Amino acid sequence: TWSNAQLIQQAQANQNVFQSLIELRTATLARQIFSGRQLFETMVEFWSNHFSVEHISGPIRQFKTPDDRLIRENALGRFGDLLHVNARSPAMLFYLDNFASVASGPNENYARELLELHTLGVNGGYTEADVREVARAFTGWTINVRGNYDFVFAGVNHDFAAKHVLGVDLPAGQGIEDGQQVLDILAMHPST
Numbered sequence: 001t002w003s004n005a006q007l008i009q010q011a012q013a014n015q016n017v018f019q020s021l022i023e024l025r026t027a028t029l030a031r032q033i034f035s036g037r038q039l040f041e042t043m044v045e046f047w048s049n050h051f052s053v054e055h056i057s058g059p060i061r062q063f064k065t066p067d068d069r070l071i072r073e074n075a076l077g078r079f080g081d082l083l084h085v086n087a088r089s090p091a092m093l094f095y096l097d098n099f100a101s102v103a104s105g106p107n108e109n110y111a112r113e114l115l116e117l118h119t120l121g122v123n124g125g126y127t128e129a130d131v132r133e134v135a136r137a138f139t140g141w142t143i144n145v146r147g148n149y150d151f152v153f154a155g156v157n158h159d160f161a162a163k164h165v166l167g168v169d170l171p172a173g174q175g176i177e178d179g180q181q182v183l184d185i186l187a188m189h190p191s192t
Contacts, residue, residue, distance in 0.1 A: 004090055004149035005119065018088040024068060038090035043075040044068075045079040051086045051118065059149070063091035080187035087183055088151035090143045100143045103159035111135035114186065124191035125142035126166060133163045137170065145155065 002010070011017045028045075035041045042162050051145060056063045067089045086092055092110070093099040101107035111134035115126045133160055140158030144150055149164040153176040163170040168185055170178050 002065070003145070004059075004066055008059060008067055008077055008149060011062055017061055020065050021055060024065050026066055028068070040075060045074050047071045047075055049083060051089075051092065053089075053091045058094065059080070060091050060095055063089070063094060063149070067091035079192075081185065083183050083187050084180070086118070087114075087141065087179060090149055090178075091149060093143055093151065095142060098138055099145075101139050101141070102157040103136075103139050104136035106132070106139050106159065108132065110138055114182075119122040119186040120189060120191040122156075124189070129164075130166055133165045133170075136161070136163055137165065137182045140175070141179055 007020045008045065011019060013108040032041050032045070041124055048068065051071065053060055053064060053067065055061065069081070070085045070089060074085055078176045086126060087110075091100075096110040096113055097107045098110040101110070108131055111131050115134060116122055120126055136159040140156070142152055142154050142157065144152040156173050158175055158178070160173055162173070166189065168187055169180075170181055174181070
């Protein structure tokens with residue numbers, strides 16, 4: 001089981017950035033055809049589609065393999081658990097630019113996707129203000145690009161001010177707990 005860093009090192013050493021992408025797609029197809037656990041494979045495909053990331057460009061070619069493992073580990077589990085592991089996925093963080101979201105410039109891509117596609121739906125009752133507040137809650141959720149390319153919370157980039165999301169107040173001074181609380185609110189929301 002190779003890590004993000006090992007997959008990136010292999011791609012650089014072999015000068016084949018598509019190797020892990022090809023291997024993951026081949027393994028996925030083989031599992032879908034030959035597995036004796038067809039319901040499980042169907043759910044893996046369902047959640048992979050639900051939490052989809054474009055798999056062709058940049059380091060996502062490598063990040064998608066560990067992301068697939070996380071989905072496989074949680075495919076038949078609780079939605080809230082899957083939501084939490086997906087929020088920490090380097091593939092998702094990179095794909096939706098949250099890895100660069102900082103207090104002075106929160107990126108709304110992940111917040112909008114989280115509210116509109118991953119949980120509440122287009123008419124799920126959130127507002128543009130909620131999108132902005134969720135984006136602020138996920139500032140500092142990033143990737144360790146100087147190490148193992150795994151999730152890391154960079155407190156120096158987090159917005160520590162109070163937030164108000166879907167009628168719930170998040171107190172000032174929280175760090176990673178802001179994002180975790182948002183995920184819990186969304187997992188339990190009736191629109192989800």
